Amino acid sequence: MKYLSSADIQACFSMQDAIDADKAALASYSAGQAAVPLRTNLNIADQNGRSLFMPGYVRGSAPALGMKIVSVYPKNIQRGLPSVPATMVVLDAHTGIVPAILDGTYLTQLRTGAVQGAATDLLARADSKTGLLIGTGGQARAQLIALLTVRPLTKVYIASRDYERARTFVNREREWVADHFAADLVAIPDPNQVVNAADVITCVTTAHDPVFDGRLVAPGTHINGVGAYTPEMCEVPPEAIAQANRIFVDTADGALAEAGDLLATLHAGQIQRENIVELGQLVNGQVPGRTSADEITFFKTVGSAVLDVVVASQIVDRANARGIGTELS
Incomplete structure (x- = not known):
């Protein structure tokens, strides 16, 4: 052994x-x-x-x-x-x-970062340059590395409920990132300052309320919801999910039982069950992914064995x- x-x-x-x-x-x-x-x-x-x-x-x-x-x-x-x-x-x-x-x-950190990376690789615009990472806890570093692995981002904004935590995260990761990727990390006090400029938004928090204003999401944005993993949690605003032209999950059984932000949007009638498909179906060629540069795409993961x-x-x-x-x- x-x-x-x-x-x-x-x-x-x-x-x-x-x-x-x-x-x-x-x-x-x-x-x-x-x-x-x-x-x-x-x-x-x-x-x-x-x-x-x-x-x-x-x-x-x-x-x-x-x-x-x-x-x-x-x-x-x-x-x-x-x-x-x-x-x-x-x-x-x-x-x-x-x-x-x-x-x-x-x-867990590796495979969770990677599943977001897989979704971003399959769904984000190929010319994406600007990222927004909301959340600086134990999963954040792997999420950042996954983003930079699949898209040539030149700038990634980092936000947290505590601005000092965002600054600490940036100071800790900046040198390593500079050695491996051509991206600049910028800590910001309020994610809403840059939501409309972000090509890819990744949330990895345990928030019970949305962490950004969904009305600010620009056409062509890809959004990842990684952190909220119980029905009581809600990090991605329903307004953002409702705008999405394509909604993907890691596993339908898991996401529809545990993803609070997705469930809230579903229960409010802002999206329908048939709008939600598994990312594996896209990998298998059963469903289309992004079909235009202006589409908003959304991926939700709650994890799976x-x-x-x-x-x-x-x-x-x-x-x-x-x-x-x-x-x-």
């Missing part, structure tokens, strides 16, 4: 690799080749915590099988430990034996080929 740390994963698997893997995962899901049961949520009352178990299996010529375990233990902060530890267990689909365990926290198992399986294959990881006896 092998253990792969976040450093091991970064050494052998790029954001572009993850984007390609996420496209394949969603294509398999939309083609009916994936089994993704509802996650098991186990309450650990004695510790005021809970553990979530998310299994998945993908059939086909390159089968993938595994389970991600995510725990939420608020008391861990007092112990000097992560409050949301995550571990990915990969199983050999042919034998059921566990060949590898991965750092689940970094895996199908992304975890496919990305993790490919990481293990790559690590084995390169001799990366720690062997456990």
